[in-house]
Amino acid sequence: MTPDRELAIQVDDLTVAYDEHPVLWDVDMEVPSGVLMAIVGPNGAGKSTLIKAILDLVKPAAGRILVHGRSYDEDRSVVAYVPQRGSVDWDFPTSVLDVVMMGRYGDLGWFRRPGSRERRLALEALEKVDMTRFARRQISQLSGGQQQRVFLARALVQDAKVYLMDEPFQGVDATTEKAIVRVLKELRSQGATVVAVHHALQTVPEYFDEVMILNVRRIACGPVDEVFTEENLRIAYGGVVPFRAAAAAAVTEARVPTSSAQGPELSPHDPGS
Amino acid sequence: MDLLHDLLFDYTLRTVALGTAALGLASGALGAFAVLRRQSLLGDAVSHAALPGIVLAFLLTGSKELIVLVAGAFASGWLGSVFVSQIRARSRVPGDSALGIVLAVFFGFGLVLLTYVQGRPDAAQAGLDRFLFGQAATLVAGDVMVIVILGGVALAALLLFWKEFKLLSFDPEFGASLGFPIGRLDLALTTVLVLAIVIGLQAVGVVLMAALVVAPAAAARQWTDSLGTMVWLSALFGAVSGVLGALWSGGTAGLPTGPAIVLAATGIVTLSLLFAPRRGLVWTTWRRSRQRSRIRADTVLADLYALYRQHGSLDHGHSVAVLDAMSDGPGGAARVLPVLAEEGWARPLPDRSWAITGEGLRRAEDLLARLGRAENE
Numbered sequence: 001m002t003p004d005r006e007l008a009i010q011v012d013d014l015t016v017a018y019d020e021h022p023v024l025w026d027v028d029m030e031v032p033s034g035v036l037m038a039i040v041g042p043n044g045a046g047k048s049t050l051i052k053a054i055l056d057l058v059k060p061a062a063g064r065i066l067v068h069g070r071s072y073d074e075d076r077s078v079v080a081y082v083p084q085r086g087s088v089d090w091d092f093p094t095s096v097l098d099v100v101m102m103g104r105y106g107d108l109g110w111f112r113r114p115g116s117r118e119r120r121l122a123l124e125a126l127e128k129v130d131m132t133r134f135a136r137r138q139i140s141q142l143s144g145g146q147q148q149r150v151f152l153a154r155a156l157v158q159d160a161k162v163y164l165m166d167e168p169f170q171g172v173d174a175t176t177e178k179a180i181v182r183v184l185k186e187l188r189s190q191g192a193t194v195v196a197v198h199h200a201l202q203t204v205p206e207y208f209d210e211v212m213i214l215n216v217r218r219i220a221c222g223p224v225d226e227v228f229t230e231e232n233l234r235i236a237y238g239g240v241v242p243f244r245a246a247a248a249a250a251v252t253e254a255r256v257p258t259s260s261a262q263g264p265e266l267s268p269h270d271p272g273s
Numbered sequence: 274m275d276l277l278h279d280l281l282f283d284y285t286l287r288t289v290a291l292g293t294a295a296l297g298l299a300s301g302a303l304g305a306f307a308v309l310r311r312q313s314l315l316g317d318a319v320s321h322a323a324l325p326g327i328v329l330a331f332l333l334t335g336s337k338e339l340i341v342l343v344a345g346a347f348a349s350g351w352l353g354s355v356f357v358s359q360i361r362a363r364s365r366v367p368g369d370s371a372l373g374i375v376l377a378v379f380f381g382f383g384l385v386l387l388t389y390v391q392g393r394p395d396a397a398q399a400g401l402d403r404f405l406f407g408q409a410a411t412l413v414a415g416d417v418m419v420i421v422i423l424g425g426v427a428l429a430a431l432l433l434f435w436k437e438f439k440l441l442s443f444d445p446e447f448g449a450s451l452g453f454p455i456g457r458l459d460l461a462l463t464t465v466l467v468l469a470i471v472i473g474l475q476a477v478g479v480v481l482m483a484a485l486v487v488a489p490a491a492a493a494r495q496w497t498d499s500l501g502t503m504v505w506l507s508a509l510f511g512a513v514s515g516v517l518g519a520l521w522s523g524g525t526a527g528l529p530t531g532p533a534i535v536l537a538a539t540g541i542v543t544l545s546l547l548f549a550p551r552r553g554l555v556w557t558t559w560r561r562s563r564q565r566s567r568i569r570a571d572t573v574l575a576d577l578y579a580l581y582r583q584h585g586s587l588d589h590g591h592s593v594a595v596l597d598a599m600s601d602g603p604g605g606a607a608r609v610l611p612v613l614a615e616e617g618w619a620r621p622l623p624d625r626s627w628a629i630t631g632e633g634l635r636r637a638e639d640l641l642a643r644l645g646r647a648e649n650e
Contacts, residue, residue: 055450073452081450088444092309093498105440106451113436138498154447 006068008033008162008193009054014063016049023049027063027218033161034191036184036207038198038224041214042237047197048084050214051164054195055081067162076106080160084167085147090139096150097122097135103157118157125153128186129179145176152183163187165196169203181207204228289409289476289523292417293515293534296473297485299424301511302431303469304486305493305504306462310442314369315354315463316486318376320470320479322353324383327404327474328390337400339416339475343423346471353379354463380479407478407531409519420472427469430461431504438462439500476519478531485511488538495549514538566612571640572600573609574618577629578637587634590626 009031016024024046031037039047052058054065056072065071068078080103100122101114108114126132129149134142142150148168155163168180184194184207195212198204204211204224211228213219215236220227300316307316323346330345331337353375360371387405390398403411412420431438440448441458449455466486473482489510493503518534525533547554576599580591596606610627613619618633629637 052446057446057449076450076452079450081447083444083446087446089309089311092443093494093500093503094439094443095499098500099443102440102444102447105436105448105453108436110437111433140498 006033007031007066008035008068009195010064010066010069011050011054012064014050014053014065015061016046016053016058017061022216024053024060025217027214029212029218029221031162031193031195031210033068033193034188035193035209036188037193037195037210037212038204038208039195039212039214040198040201040204040233040236041219045215045236047214048166050212051081051166051195051197054164055079077158078161080155080158080163082151082155082163082165082168084170085144085151090142090147092139094139095135096126096131096137096139096142099139099150100125100153100157103154106158121157121159122153125156126150128156128183129153130175143173145172148172148176149179152180156183161192163192163194163196165194167197167199169196169198169200201233285410286520286523288414288417289412289519290516292412292420293409293476293519293530294512295417295421295424295515296469296476297489297511297513297515297534298508299427299469299511300473300482300485301489301493301514302428302504302508303466304488304490304511305500305507306431306438306442307466307486308490308494309500309503313487314372314483315357316466316470317483318357318372318379319350319354319467320474320482320486321376321383322356322379323347323350323471323474324380324404324479325349325386326352326383327479328383328386328401331398331401332386332390339419342404342475343419343471346474347467349379349383350467350471351464354467355460358459358463383479403478403529404474405478405480406529407474407476407481407534408522409476409530409534410523412476416475423468423472427465427472428508430465434458434461476515476530477534478529481531481535484535484538485514488535488542489514492538492542492545495545495552510538510541514541566609569600569605570609570612570616573606574613574629574633574637575640576600576606577613577619577627578634578641581629581634587628587631588622590622590624590628592626596627 007030009029011027011029014024014027014029015022023044027046027050029050039050041047049058053060053063054067054072056065072079097119101118103125104114104118104121108118123132123135126135129152131146131149131153134146134150139147139150148170152165152168155165169177172180184196187194188209196208198208205228208224210222211224212221213227213232213236215238219236220229220232304316307313326345326347326349327342328345329349330342333345334341336342356375357368357371360366360374361368364371366374387401390401400411437448437453437458440451440453441455441462445455445459448458470482470486473485477485490503490507492510493507496506497503514534514537517537519530521537522528522530522533545553548556550556573596576596577591579599580595581587581589593607593610596610600606610619610621613633614621616636617630618636619627619629621627
């Protein structure tokens with residue numbers, strides 16, 4: 001990490017515990033400005049919790065989090081959030097356009113209702129995710145991929161500098177996956193930073209610049225070229241890397257093996273115990 | 274007609290109808306949010322939890338003015354709702370158990386207090402038990418004024434915080450990420466719900482008030498996919514249930530208002546579950562059977578199309594037996610072919626065999642193209 005490069009997110013010594021059971025333990029993370037970063041790790045590794053801690057949605061037991069050099073509650077408008085799409089009731093009586101306009105509620109502030117400007121911004125965002133023709137559609141009539149694109153559009157209207165996404169690729173169709181990748185690249189070209197919880201390890205090198213490999217503790221964090229190694233993944237996943245060995249080998253072969261990069265910081269262990 | 278005449282010209286009846294309409298309006302509107310947030314049973318816990326407050330308010334003041342009793346009901350109902358959320362947040366007790374505990378404990382305490390008060394020699398306490406099952410006929414003009422004003426406050430709060438309450442109900446976590454104080458908004462919405470509930474207790478009773486929170490909203494959800502329409506429709510259903518129930522119990526000696534209002538609301542729910550477009554039982558059944566016959570017709574049309582491609586002539590007929598064998602067994606094609614003929618997609622030939630028409634060809638190609646597109650998407 002070159003010290004002169006601005007950090008979009010800086011997490012120091014973050015510890016989060018639910019009922020005294022640590023979910024994140026002493027985690028450091030540095031996200032350079034303008035990169036796409038994946039957070040990977042096995043189930044229960046604390047990936048969603050890490051994102052929620054940055055958003056101040058869960059209270060850490062210890063640690064410090066800075067977004068563009070400031071604590072998050074100073075200025076929330078720099079961050080946009082794409083929650084897991086399973087986190088809401090899609091039978092709620094509202095339309096696609098209405099949901100996307102919710103992304104403007106923060107800027108609108110108290111009591112003011114969304115108007116024509118919010119409508120226009122929402123329609124623009126829907127166009128970016130190929131959902132314009134669904135604007136009037138009831139949200140209960142959307143497929144899973146379409147729901148995900150609606151959530152993405154809702155984050156886009158926030159016009160933020162940092163986008164935090166919780167499993168945006170989870171269970172989506174090919175059209176949606178392409179749309180999301182396109183939006184991510186567009187965001188990066190505009191100088192925005194994206195951090196996304198990601199499950200499909202084989203697409204990490206293709207979609208992302210940087211990766212955080214997490215399993216309660218930080219295993220490694222840095223450029224994909226340097227830290228996305230079979231060794232680090234094996235430490236994170238406890239010896240069982242959930243994608244084909246051949247693909248893993250191809251990945252590690254293509255990368256320059258560096259020992260100077262963030263190496264393994266702990267020995268293999270079972271996070272479930 | 275007598276009833277309508279009375280409603281217009283009988284002062285008492287008009288007062289009662291206005292009061293029950295106002296309380297139904299408020300509980301219907303707020304109930305819509307409770308139902309959408311899956312907090313239907315919170316209304317039940319709150320209304321039961323209000324009972325000790327009513328009796329305590331009477332014990333402390335000796336007054337049976339509605340405003341006094343409503344203040345007591347509000348205090349203990351609100352306390353009950355806070356207990357529910359605190360038990361949820363701070364213990365491992367599941368949410369529904371928290372509701373059950375608060376409901377039973379508060380209601381039990383209320384019944385003990387009520388029994389104690391009723392055992393006292395003076396007659397001042399007479400009539401407090403109407404808060405159990407409700408007696409709308411006891412509403413006087415002053416009571417109605419209290420209901421209208423407090424109900425108006427509840428509705429005004431709902432309008433003022435519309436956007437915030439909508440966000441809270443749909444995606445609280447996202448709302449928190451935007452910086453809205455979701456915990457306090459939750460408390461505010463619950464407080465307004467408690468207000469809407471306690472103004473109805475004299476007319477409807479603590480035992481059945483929850484139905485007036487849940488039923489109008491459940492019925493309204495059937496008719497619309499818009500939050501705004503749902504809330505106002507729910508308010509309307511609540512008001513209609515209130516008036517119908519009040520009139521019914523007013524005209525029937527010994528029938529408490531609560532059960533009458535609940536039955537009226539149940540009637541609206543039943544009609545909505547059956548007949549609402551798109552969500553109603555009748556509509557979905559009809560659509561499903563239509564879909565089935567459409568799919569069967571499309572299958573046979575596709576078969577005829579395949580046969581046409583083999584033989585290349587619109588005049589080459591195919592027997593029903595062949596079409597049966599291609600689709601789902603004997604009898605299937607025979608039922609569908611007349612439908613296809615009606616649409617002009619197939620025609621019978623003199624030898625009782627069937628052939629696809631030019632229009633049928635276009636339709637079949639259309640269908641297959643659409644299928645191909647759906648697979649690619």
